[in-house]
Amino acid sequence: MKHLSETDICMNYITPAIAKAGWDTKKQVRREVTFTDGRINVRGNSYTRGKRKRADYILYHITGHPIAIIEAKDAKHSVGSGMQQGLEYSEMLDIPFVFSSNGKGFLFHDKSATDGMTEKELALDEFPSPEALWNRYRLYKGIESPEAEKIVNQEFHKDESGKEPRYYQSIAVNRTVEAVAKGQQRILLVMATGTGKTYTAFQIAWRLHKAGAVKRILFLADRNILTDQTKSGDFKPFGQDIMTKITGRKIDKAYQVYFGIYQGLTSPEEAKKAFKEFSSDFFDCIIIDECHRGSASEASAWREILRYFDSATHIGLTATPKETEDVSNIAYFGEPLYTYSLKQGIDDGFLAPYKVIRLALNIDDGYRPETGKTDKYGHQVKDRVYNTKDYDKSLVIDERTQTVANKITEFLQQTDPFAKTIVFCIDTEHAERMRQALINANVELVKKHPNYVVRITGNDEVGKHEIERFTDVEERFPVIATTSKLLTTGVDTKMVKLIVLEANIGSMTEFKQIVGRGTRIREQDNKVFFTIMDFRKATNLFADPDFDGDPVQIYTTDENGPVLPPDNVIIDGEGGPEGTETDVPTGVDTGSGGLPPFGPGKGDDEPRKYYIKDVPVSIVNERVQYLDGQGQLITESLTDYSRKNIKECYADLNTFINRWTSEEKKEAIIKELLEEGVFLDELKKEVGKDMDTFDLIAHVAFDQPALTRQERANNVRKRNYFGKYSEKAQSVIKALLEKYENEGILSIEDMEVLKVQPFNTMGSLPQLVKSFGGKNQYLEALKELETELYKSA
Incomplete structure (x- = not known):
């Protein structure tokens, strides 16, 4: 029995035992149930998918309720070897019963147990019946009355597409x-x-x-x-x-x-x-x-x-x-x-991860107007130090607005000029100025597509009509939407790839909602991650434990229950009428928190906002951060990131070399590394050398001197080990060596390579294989060639 694989164990022992216990193997038993999509890992503009989580068996009540998990192992493992993995899945799937089996019996973990026997071993013929497990499930969930059971037993809706x-x-x-x-x-x-x-x-x-x-x-x-x-x-x-x-x-x-x-x-x-x-x-x-x-x-x-x-x-x-x-x-x-949570959704691969670009401007830490400075409307600017909390709220600097617009434009031109973008602004008046600045930064595109940039705010009827087109995945335009509050929540923006923070965000609720605008995945439309461009240090909120933590009640109470705020106090601007983007109770969106953009403010002589120009503004720092596997934003080079991920797979150089040389096809190793977020193609660009995949990994992770493919191929040619083969076989080996030198190890691993140039001019695939003595001998020769290539290692 020890030679049997996990598949053999399932087919010959576990499934028959389940069927014998009364389970309908067609309706109540599902094999190899994949329940996550695999985390998306992002570096640069590339991404990979991580491993999907998959349960060996899930057992269902007749109504479709999942009630048990079985994790299978081959006969070389103990009966309980799959229990830890099964318990991890049961926590995720909210399933109370877990079984582990190696074909000789079952280890049963029962979360409903009241007799102190949470885990016990069962013989193959002792597997519980559907009725027995369902009765345990009902007791565990507190579903006691027939009326309650009838409600719980109602099946899900299933449409024609099978969703x-x-x-x-x-x-x-x-x-x-x-x-x-x-x-x-x-x-x-x-x-x-x-x-x-x-x-x-x-x-x-x-x-x-x-x-x-x-x-x-x-x-x-x-x-x-x-x-x-x-x-x-x-x-x-x-x-x-x-x-x-x-x-x-x-x-x-x-x-x-x-x-x-x-x-x-x-x-x-x-x-x-x-x-x-x-x-x-x-x-x-x-x-x-x-x-x-x-x-x-x-x-x-x-x-x-x-x-x-x-x-x-x-x-x-x-x-x-x-x-x-x-x-x-x-x-x-x-x-x-x-x-x-968002973190769970990203880990499971159902939500798009994000990268963050934090930008610092030369005036972020403070701008003090020169003595006697007047704004564009003749108001003397109050003498004090202004910073990011003031910009566009009480002080508008034209050059700052245009610098931000230029940077947004530069990013889009370098990545995708038609990537759906939302720019969150201080208020609707700021959103209008940003719309104008973006139009000026994209003159040629706007000439061809007049609605390339639009303002979508609660007080702009024309802009509000653009919401449907902006959110429609089939509509290319508008591309950029400037807004203040209207697009923060509730609007399904499936294709948004860039979120720009040009507003001071103090509310964690609002911040979460804004981030949520980019989390939809449309893999068929190449939307798998999104970028947050932050000009206001708002992304510091990612470091707040409340960002993705469990909600904690802090509502004030006394012996009589919740203590209510005074009557007529407006608690939050989100409670206003539809389309409102202000914190005033009237619901009138005037553009600047309830007052005109400029004009009387705190007194007849002090305007609500100052508007100035001729202030030099530039970007002095730009930092790109990515999400790591723990949901933390990190700033590190692709090389450092790859080194860490490779070492999680292979603890030291010898472990890696042994795995590389023993693996029949190196593609399996490359796929495994991709699932761990190692971007080999991007890494090659950063390292800047035309080296073999083996050398790339050994060099980056273990500081080994890197040989190019040409150097490795030349070393093999010098040894001339292939003199023992026939003349035709030698020609094939030399051509394989040249193909490796030009294209890499994966190009020669498949026998189909013998059907393309230059091999097809030497003879048919059967003829070339025959020159080695047959298929097995050809594969042995290929293995020997790989050994020679990596001999120095």
């Missing part, structure tokens, strides 16, 4: 459905931008509705674009005959799935509060999209809607739960039922 929820979406849906089945009425799901929150919401709504647990559902948001794209997109399988959008006070109550925005449901005037057209128990379930905005604050008028429909189950969805002393999602919904 299924990703593993984390399944967990979010299953946990939510189980919680509702057990009577929980306030649920919070935290899922990073780009991970499919609305698709997850649809699957929750579908299963609860089909199971009869809820009859009428309200999907609540604060922007029309969010409800419209949800109704026509993810929720489409419900059918238009049972769905409607609430617009105005004339409401048809014959539908089952409703979509509404806060602004359309409520009003300062009691008589115009449309939500009161429904009875307070009309809805059984309310899904609150982007719940960190809108009704997040207890003081918000929008919270009144949720209080009115208090008897319904409320499910909050957000990428960034808001936790301040005044606003708390956790205080309302409770601790998140499930969290899937």
